[in-house]
Amino acid sequence: xxxxxxxxxxxxxxxxxxxxxxxxxxxxxxxxxxxxxxxxxxxxxxxxxxxxxxxxxxxxxxxxxxxxxxxxxxxxxxxxxxxxxxxxxxxxxxxxxxxxxxxxxxxxxxxxxxxxxxxxxxxxxxxxxxxxxxxxxxxxxxxxxxxxxxxxxxxxxxxxxxxxxxxxxxxxxxxxxxxxxxxxxxxxxxxxxxxxxxxxxxxxxxxxxxxxxxxxxxxxxxxxxxxxxxxxxxxxxxxxxxxxxxxxxxxxxxxxxxxxxxxxxxxxxxxxxxxxxxxxxxxxxxxxxxxxxxxxxxxxxxxxxxxxxxxxxxxxxxxxxxxxxxxxxxxxxxxxxxxxxxxxxxxxxxxxxxxxxxxxxxxxxxxxxxxxxxxxxxxxxxxxxxxxxxxxxxxxxxxxxxxxxxxxxxxxxxxxxxxxxxxxxxxxxxxxxxxxxxxxxxxxxxxx
Amino acid sequence: xxxxxxxxxxxxxxxxxxxxxxxxxxxxxxxxxxxxxxxxxxxxxxxxxxxxxxxxxxxxxxxxxxxxxxxxxxxxxxxxxxxxxxxxxxxxxxxxxxxxxxxxxxxxxxxxxxxxxxxxxxxxxxxxxxxxxxxxxxxxxxxxxxxxxxxxxxxxxxxxxxxxxxxxxxxxxxxxxxxxxxxxxxxxxxxxxxxxxxxxxxxxxxxxxxxxxx
Numbered sequence: 005x006x007x008x009x010x011x012x013x014x015x016x017x018x019x020x021x022x023x024x025x026x027x028x029x030x031x032x033x034x035x036x037x038x039x040x041x042x043x044x045x046x047x048x049x050x051x052x053x054x055x056x057x058x059x060x061x062x063x064x065x066x067x068x069x070x071x072x073x074x075x076x077x078x079x080x081x082x083x084x085x086x087x088x089x090x091x092x093x094x095x096x097x098x099x100x101x102x103x104x105x106x107x108x109x110x111x112x113x114x115x116x117x118x119x120x121x122x123x124x125x126x127x128x129x130x131x132x133x134x135x136x137x138x139x140x141x142x143x144x145x146x147x148x149x150x151x152x153x154x155x156x157x158x159x160x161x162x163x164x165x166x167x168x169x170x171x172x173x174x175x176x177x178x179x180x181x182x183x184x185x186x187x188x189x190x191x192x193x194x195x196x197x198x199x200x201x202x203x204x205x206x207x208x209x210x211x212x213x214x215x216x217x218x219x220x221x222x223x224x225x226x227x228x229x230x231x232x233x234x235x236x237x238x239x240x241x242x243x244x245x246x247x248x249x250x251x252x253x254x255x256x257x258x259x260x261x262x263x264x265x266x267x268x269x270x271x272x273x274x275x276x277x278x279x280x281x282x283x284x285x286x287x288x289x290x291x292x293x294x295x296x297x298x299x300x301x302x303x304x305x306x307x308x309x310x311x312x313x314x315x316x317x318x319x320x321x322x323x324x325x326x327x328x329x330x331x332x333x334x335x336x337x338x339x340x341x342x343x344x345x346x347x348x349x350x351x352x353x354x355x356x357x358x359x360x361x362x363x364x365x366x367x368x369x370x371x372x373x374x375x376x377x378x379x380x381x382x383x384x385x386x387x388x389x390x391x392x393x394x395x396x397x398x399x400x401x402x403x404x405x406x407x408x409x410x411x412x413x414x415x416x417x418x419x420x421x422x423x424x425x426x427x428x429x430x431x432x433x434x435x436x437x438x439x440x441x442x443x444x445x446x447x448x449x450x451x452x
Numbered sequence: 453x454x455x456x457x458x459x460x461x462x463x464x465x466x467x468x469x470x471x472x473x474x475x476x477x478x479x480x481x482x483x484x485x486x487x488x489x490x491x492x493x494x495x496x497x498x499x500x501x502x503x504x505x506x507x508x509x510x511x512x513x514x515x516x517x518x519x520x521x522x523x524x525x526x527x528x529x530x531x532x533x534x535x536x537x538x539x540x541x542x543x544x545x546x547x548x549x550x551x552x553x554x555x556x557x558x559x560x561x562x563x564x565x566x567x568x569x570x571x572x573x574x575x576x577x578x579x580x581x582x583x584x585x586x587x588x589x590x591x592x593x594x595x596x597x598x599x600x601x602x603x604x605x606x607x608x609x610x611x612x613x614x615x616x617x618x619x620x621x622x623x624x625x626x627x628x629x630x631x632x633x634x635x636x637x638x639x640x641x642x643x644x645x646x647x648x649x650x651x652x653x654x655x656x657x658x659x660x661x662x663x664x665x666x
Contacts, residue, residue, distance in 0.1 A: 070606075127555055133580070137553035137606055261558050265512040266519060269467060312652060315510050347634060394605050395635065399643035428635065431606045 018338025019365070022300035023051055026244070029298060032234045042238035046104050050242060050301075050423075053387045054340055055364045058420030062413065062449030064442055065242055065389065067344065067369065068107035069429040070138045071438070072097035079136045081129035084115035087225035091232075098233045101442050106241040109229050113139065114222035120215040122173030125257070138431055146170050147258035149267070152274040155258070156281050158183060167258065174211040177204035242342060244299025247290035247334065249327040250282035252307045261308065268318055279326045287333030294339050301342045301367070302334050310347030324355050335365045346428070348372040353381040361386070364421075371427040379416040388416075389423035392441050397426065397433035402440035409444035417449070424449060457484075457492045464496030465503070467513055469520050472496075476524045486528040493521050497569040504566075505654035511562075514653070518565050542573040544664035547589045548599035549577035550633075552610035559633055560601035563656045567599075570657045571666075583610065583617040590623050597660045600646070602633040608640055615645040628663045632656055 006021055007013070013021065027047045034040035045060075052059035073083040076093035083090045094109040115128055125146065128139035146167055147155065155162045161183035169179045186196045199205055233239060248256070254275075255264035267275045290302040308314070309323035331341050343366060349356065350373055363385050370378055370390035382388050392412070396405055409424065416422060424445040430438070456479055463472035479489055500517040503509040546567050550560045557579045564576045575593050577585055586598060598618070600611050611631055618624045629646040632655070641649040650656045 133555065134553050138604070140555045140604070142555065143558060261511070262515055265515045268512045269469065269516050313511050315508070315513075318510070318512065393637070393639075395608075395637050395639045398605060398608055399639045428605065431604060432608065433605075 015336050015338055022338050026299045032231050035236045039236060039238040043234065043240055046238065047240050053421050053423055054367060056384060056387060056421040058451045061451060062417055062422055062424050062445060063104040064424045064445035065105035066103055066426045067429050069431040071430040071433055072107060074432055075435055079129060080138045081135040083112040084128060091229040094229055095233060098237050098239060101439060102237065103239065103442055106230060106233060106239045108241055108243060110226045114219060117215050117218045117222060120174065120211060120218055123171060124173060125171045143260045145260050145263045149263065152271065152278055156277050159281060159285055175208050177208040180205055241299060242301050243303040244297040245290045245294030245302040247286045247302055247304050247330060249304065249306055249309065249323065249330065250279045250286055251309060251323045251326065253282055253286060254278060255308045268322060275322065283326050283329045286330045290334045290339060291337050300339050302339050303342050305344040306346055311349060311351045316351060319352060328358060331361060331366060335362060340365060340367060342367045342369065344369045345373060346371050350374055350377060353377060357381045357385050367423065369425050375412060375416045383419060387421045387423065389425040391427040394426055394428040394430055397430060397437045397441065400437060402436045405437045405440040406444040409441055410448045413448045457488060460492050461496045464493065464517060464520055465499045467516055469516060472520050473523050476527060480527060480531060486532045490528055493524050494569055497521055501566050501569060501654055514562055543571040543666050544660065545573045545593055545595040546597040546599055546660055547575045547577065547586065547593055547595040549581035549586065550579040550601045551607050551614060552580060552582050554602045554604050554607040555579045556603040563599060563632065563653045566653045566657050567660060572660060583614040586614050587617055587621045587623065590618065590627055595627060596664050598627045598629045599656060600631045603635060605635050608643060611644040630656060630659050
């Protein structure tokens, strides 16, 4: 897909190549030339706002969770298990509201795969949460406080032999596996293979194969739905790849909130070392997943760095440097980090305006941050998106929503570089209020 | 308060975990009054809460204060069994939980911890709490305050339902209801029928204090 001389291209050339691939997706069959035109137009709008220009109109890209299920009258459980119902619900959402970005039905995730693996990091509908409630993370110390050295020495081996056996009940036996780096010479290799012959390890691989088959069944079904929506409505996905801030990877996935917050005081040196170690791992994750999807936008949800979580001092020491390194690593590969700034960042906006980050290469999507301040700090530096409150979409009136959108656009969007989005992830909303947001965005968002 | 007790309070407020625990141990070993020790811890944690309220302290500090308090309480309880905690006079009682369908507990647990540290008796019902369980707990414990927490937007309706069920049970007038969590605001307070909402854990403490007249 990319030229052979890829490694020799500059970051800017890579960026242009990636957008070329995105605007003409090989895996989408467009229903007619008009749909294809509107797809390209929507991608071009995103490119324009990323580059801090004024497009023809502001892109309207709500951040969607399980709202399409709720709207279509199916449960979250049905969305996670019944791909027919999933597809019908997500198509209905796009047809009825016609946003400028795809709400990928893959975000509903495949319940069957997790069930086969006995996934313990999450509870999901039918497995610990009610049928109409989305999946939720179960906070715990999946990495113990004395395991920093093992993680730092070899993150892959740590994940495979320690972390996975804890979060997947079906892979408990992987604690018996040797690291793959044992395979150095022939005499070592026989010994390496022996644990793989043990009955419990054999069983774990059989289960893994089954989970893999279930995942392929899901990706084919859900991928076809996404492709059909793109091909019939001309709505591109704005989530190409994904990655995380190293502090969140360590805090959400491994140590848990309590664990990582205490580590700041109890073992700051090890914590910093581990965060550094995860930078290339998180860059590689973003680069690879974006390449797989043929879409340069890399979704990064921020969690534990928000106002109220850490002091400025701790944010600047533990959270920001490695997040910045990941952003730079992705930008250097021609990618565009699409950073979902959850909670509020009123006390952190000066960090986001960091001069080391090249202008016009990031989208910051805000939740509860003051958008006027955002415009002051990031205007002309980076594209920003936001922030229609999900509370208003649920408990407000359509008229209130229209007013909010109009005011927001008037106050912060006049110079371009802006995407209209919801503040939080929409799981539940009043359809008429949601519609009011989309329509107001399209109406007031036209640049003349 | 003698010098080493004062030093203990300062160690807690200054986030010097090792020093705080060692000081507490030394005080106990020297025959110090365990109840005085617990009061010192409470004073320290209250001061930590105040710094949190002022935006000087954040989650790591609250969590570390909780850890220090737990360790010292453990040491004290090993000495004087249950009477230490039983004799405390409390400002009031709060029933708290994360509502039906939502299993997030960090915010709720911090609120519980700070309410407790600020002199309230807290009955923490945990997460995914059905409206009926709130009702039962209000009947059984007769709290002045009910606190509901959520992170998900899908928890608005369960909050609203919980308030309605309290009303149906004829208990709504006997309690003040506060809500909190990242996805709440005043609009959601109105929607759910709660009496107040709080942006963070110290606001929950202020609300509860105001309601019990302290």
